[in-house]
Amino acid sequence: MKLLVCVKQVPDSTVRVKVAGDQKAIVPEGVTWAISPYDEYAIELALEHKDANPGTTVGVITVGPPRARDALRQALAMGCDDATLVTGADVETLGGLATARALAKVVDEVTPDLVLCGKQASDDDQGFVGQALAETLGWPHVAIVTKFVASDGGTEIWKEVEGGHEVWKASGPAVLTVQKSQKDPRYPSLPGIMKAKKKEIPEKDLASLGADLGGPSVEIRAMEPPPARKAGRVMKDGDPKALAAELAKLLRDEARVL
């Protein structure tokens, strides 16, 4: 089976992002970049399939700036077989639909059996590209996927639902958008890291793919950091009974949780 995983490089969840002066973007300096967490689960799902089915190949692709190469390197270190970077002049401000169309061009070329994406990226949480890619390709799409297995003439796909899961079946190629699952994404082995360092990562020029990069898009009007949390209050001196009454009053009137 030939699998293709689409990933996005985002600020690592431990990073405290700062809003840039124009309020349209974050300050990129000092940011630790990482593969978006759901995309990591998509890689893990693909690699588990490869572990169980030795004939499987796992490719990984991203549309992003040159620094996104590090995300691909990480995916290779985890055990993906090959990686492709699609990059170009205005790639950082590319909308979700244009990204999906660019990916679709590469999918046409690579002809994978399944395409896996994280269910959403952790930076904008739009959850759009996977679905848009399926739509552009004209492929079926299953969302919130936690598992898949090849079965006679197709793929059985586990989709998480409230309190359990449904099993869907795709008879041909499909796009799966992946949910966090029980097993954490694997930590690359050192030989894996060393091998990934030496691997070629071919680059494709965004503009020369022939994808329609126009069309409807969204624009960020302004972003601002969340308000700072107010300092807590400690009540310690006084009669416990009076303190309790005071606390109840504060919880009701100020915090409004009662």
Add this chain to the structure above:
Amino acid sequence: MTAPTQGILVIVLAAAVALGFGIGGYRVWKLYRYMRLGWDEDRSDRPATRLRDELVIYLGQSKLFKRPYLVRGLAHALIFWGFLVITLGTVDLLLNGIFGLHVPGTETGLFAWTIDLFAIAVLASIALAAVRRMFFRPPTMHVAPGGYVILVLIGVLMLSLLVFESAGIAAELVKQGFTPPPLAGLFAPAVRGPYAHLVFAGAWWVHVLTVLAFAAYLPHTKHLHIVTTLPNVLFRSQRPRGALRAMADLEEQETFGAATMRDFSWKQHLDGYTCTECGRCSDQCPALATGKPLDPQKIVLDVRDLLLREGDLLMRDVHASGTPPAHQTETKPEELWACTTCAACVEACPVTIEHVDKIVDMRRFLAMMESAAPPEAQRALTNIERAGNPWGESREARADWADGLEIPTLAEKPDAEYLYFVGCAASYDRRNQRVAKALAAILRSAGLSFAILGREETCNGDPARRIGNEYLWQIQAQANIEAFDRYSVRKVITSCPHCFNTIANEFPQLGGRYEVVHALTLVDSLIKEGRIRMAREGPVDRGNVAGHPERTTSSLDLAGGREVVAYHDPCYLGRHNKIYDAPRAVMDAVPGVERVEIEPHHRERGFCCGAGGGRMWMEEQVGQRVNHRRIDQLRAAQADATKVASGCPFCLIMLEEGVGAKGLQEQVRPVDVLELVASRLEGSADASH
């Protein structure tokens, strides 16, 4: 005796010698070849220290006399010293028997007396050893039948020696230029008579043949330690104990850690041959004591047994690798992950076996080759990689603890004399932030010039290295070395023993050499220089050391103006770096503090808190939690202690958790020794903010 008979006897003797030493020698040769399957580790540095160790540890048997083992240690030393003397006599007997030569000095009265007295001591000691094995066997002691065979052989050796000495005196075969030694002299009249010659000859032959049986049998048993302890002590690691072995040129290697018997060094294999199966390491292991699957002695023996099993195969086929030790059914990964690297085993081992290095080498295989560290440990590694701390807190928040305290960074004050390397725990853990603040207050009151790195500081990689991820350790250590060198740092203070250990003992492996001091050592000398002044009633609320209002002073604090404080030795301060006295001296200097010990688990026998070796970030679901056992020990030894003080952020976290889980918050409060000092600082009321 006629000449031909004499000639035949010499030939018989020579043949017996050849047979005995031949069988033993063949086995030794084979074991040597197996040992050399290990890689070539250079252990020739510091020859003078090696010689001293040989005299003290080998000849002096110094590691045998540890407190709980004093009597049996003495018994062993007597057997050992007796053997040294008697071996000289044996060499003399064989040389005389075959070639008619004598070792100089063996015909004197002094030598006869020495042999006689040692024979008595050895007989008494093996009687003690036999009784102990048969009737008072400790549960961790592993007694193979071979143990009794050896005791019987030694017994026969001593008895036959005494008999032929007695008969020699009785038959007047020995020149009587001196008073007969006590035991031989005592028995001599019993064998006097016509048969004295015969008894002499019989006992002589029994003695000599037993020696040869011993030589043939010895290398097949754990008693080989009689021979291997000498080189094992001579070639023991001269690295600081806290420093793990550096792995050079990671980029060029293809395998990492101990995947096969070839991936241990020859010295690590010699360790296996030297293990006496005494079980002292097991006795001291906190993991074993609390019901974990780890037993340090078993690890050493597993590797040895695997070498003996696979040795022939590996020697026949240079491409064969055998089964990775961490994949064997004997050594399970759970055993390796249970280790806190506290080095209680290494400290306890009388023959200087290096258990922790073996465990870490096998962890390196699991962590780097197979990415098979426990998932929680893996998460800590990812956090270190991405956020520069094992908790996964934001890099940007690293110096938030210092907000408003006016503690300069090196960028702001590049000429500061000291860098205070805060470490992840004191930077991010709320409880330990109070310790960092306490130290800052102390340093300031002493007028010391210091600064921190702020956001330029990152985890030094200690947990990564001990989990087995050498690669990540090197990246983290290198990043810190670069930051230090940016500001030409020379002197470093740490409040964390793990930071201290890795910066002082391990950074030099990557070229980072600094003068590193743990805060308690520094504070000790500042107190002695009179630069820190403390008052009985410090200006700061005693229960509120560093602006932590939720805990108030309770009546248990200063009953009668004194408080009883137990000291808990952090492994990486104590056993790994031999800093036992400075923290105690600091406590003794704090007015109103009465220091007590958690006996017998203190100093060299201090019991781990359970957090070392990356265990801080792993689940602990099997058996009793190590930190809970530590609280039990504290309560058993010092029920009156109202505080338990330590010098390590991880110990503090573990002790806090233990006290909390046992509902003892009102009885005993865990603190850092630095907090005791800060709470009594004389001078500005805002000394510790």
